Amino acid sequence: MIELEGTKVRDTPVNLSDCLVQDGRPDRVEGRHVNMPIELGSTMVFDTLAEFERARDARYESGTLYYGRYGNAATYKLETMLAKLEGAEAVTLTSSGVAAVSTTLMALTRPGAHLLVADNVYGNTRAFCDGLLTQQGVEVEYFDPMIGAGIAELIRETTAAIMFESPGSGTFEMPDIRAIAGAAQKADVATVLDNTWGTPVFSQPLAWGVDIVVYSGSKYISGHSDCMLGITASNAAYAKVIRKTVMQIGDKTGGQEILLALRGLRTLKLRLDHIDRAGREMANWFATQSQVKTVLHPALPSCPGHENWARDFTGAAGLFGVIFHTTNESAVRAFVDALHHFGIGVSWGGFESLVLPVTPVRTATGWSEPGQLVRFNIGLEDLESLKADLLAALPLLDP
Ligand SMILES: Cc1ncc(COP(=O)(O)O)c(C=O)c1O
CATH class of the missing domain: 3.90.1150.10 (Aspartate Aminotransferase, domain 1)
Incomplete structure (x- = not known):
């Protein structure tokens, strides 16, 4: 298990510029490189069966070194840094922004659940909701992205989550994030916000009451059109279920992508x-x-x-x-x-x-x-x- 710092919900203000430069780097040993190495690997080996079993039992926890698919030291450095920037309990990385959205929505819904989705979401989010989620028996209802607190009237007994974007893809309406998150909190419904446009530089949706923030890390976070990456940042209530879902589906971020994202974050x-x-x-x-x-x-x-x-x-x-x-x-x-x-x-x-x-x-x-x-x-x-x-x-x- 790697020691993780800074994954708790932010209680002291994070210095954005310092974090972007200083976090996600090799641990303090003399003669260390400035950057993390690219970690490639599948099998990890242990000296004793007891150590192996401890790692296996903790494999869904960020920081556990068990097997390449679950993450390695560089994965956890990036996740920890992003969690700090976002003020999140935890971040789970995925292979693309689409995977971040789809695994999150899968984690939150069951057959018979009702899902509220803003009418201006990214095309592939809509495709996933209308396709796989609907096939799995989830009832998807689209809503006016400018509905604000009026979302309360659409929430049902069976509503599992509200998915929306800041701002909407293509049409750019900026929702009242606080009003939607506030109404959802009152009804104990999860909110998922795709904040790819907003980035943690300009916004802090978790502090505004959103439960889960997703990003296409392929955009500004990596920033050079050379990387596919997804990011799910969540509060304490949802961190575990999202991580477990991503791991059970077997989604995995490549070693090179981790390094490209860390490099992109510096600037x-x-x-x-x-x-x-x-x-x-x-x-x-x-x-x-x-x-x-x-x-x-x-x-x-x-x-x-x-x-x-x-x-x-x-x-x-x-x-x-x-x-x-x-x-x-x-x-x-x-x-x-x-x-x-x-x-x-x-x-x-x-x-x-x-x-x-x-x-x-x-x-x-x-x-x-x-x-x-x-x-x-x-x-x-x-x-x-x-x-x-x-x-x-x-x-x-x-x-
Ligand atoms: C708002 C938004 N969310 C998610 C995605 C999907 O991200 P990715 O291309 O990394 O799968 C995109 C991609 O265009 C996007 O614009």
Whole structure:
């Protein structure tokens, strides 16, 4: 068993910058490297049967060295560091953000359970809820992401959990996280928040009353589009059941991914401080262009839930939506294809700018905004280059 420090719910404020530099590193021995080594391995061996049995019996506990699938020293360093950043009882890593969402929802539901899901969740979360969870006999009900405290009226005897995002994927409505978490707590229902956009740099959802926060670590946490990773950070009530579910399913994070995430974390605050400013500058710039109808960026008043963002978050990610006046599909395709500095791709939060047209899928609330929604991810390029690139292509969207 490795000694773990800092996994308890945060009682003293964590110095974010210090933690990002100092945690998740080799233990204090002389002549140590600055970084953890890549740990590769399956079998771990023990000198006595008694030691082996102790490890086997504690295999679902973070810090236990038993077998590669359960984690090694580097896994636990990263989990402990993330738990500290998040103010969580514990973090369990998974092989992707999708795996973090699906294992968490599996851990919380049973056949016959009712699951409330925000209508603007990430497409693969919706696919998992409508697919495997529904097949397993879970009743999935979508709700208006801006429902706030009104969620209380949807909670039933059988409601096991509420799944939502900050902000919604593609459409960027920022929910009233505190109101939803408060109503759920009163009814003893678990809340799961996908806070991939918010990151622990800008937000502390567990302190706001959320039970479980999930991340795609493939985005800002690793930050270089070279890593697939999922993170589940939970309070004391849910830490064990989530870890056990992930372990029983056999999900596993690779040794290289652990190191890439630790490396990405070192610059997380620096990158996000820049991206916060750059994203807002670009969002405000878009709002002045004649082809643009609305900008959906939580830091701008034009975005639904802006007041929730302003109350709770200390900054904004570089991912936002722009609704263009045009509905001419071939013009939108020509515009996207004409951009040189924006790659066309799904996974955001790296160093590179991206563009992607989005067609929201809604079943509870509908999506009635006329115009074409396009999602932009602002990376670390020169903003003048990005603007020049866009200025050259925007006339393709003129009537
Ligand atoms: C909000 C959100 N959650 C989860 C995921 C899934 O993460 P991953 O790609 O690491 O499986 C994504 C990926 O785009 C996402 O945008």
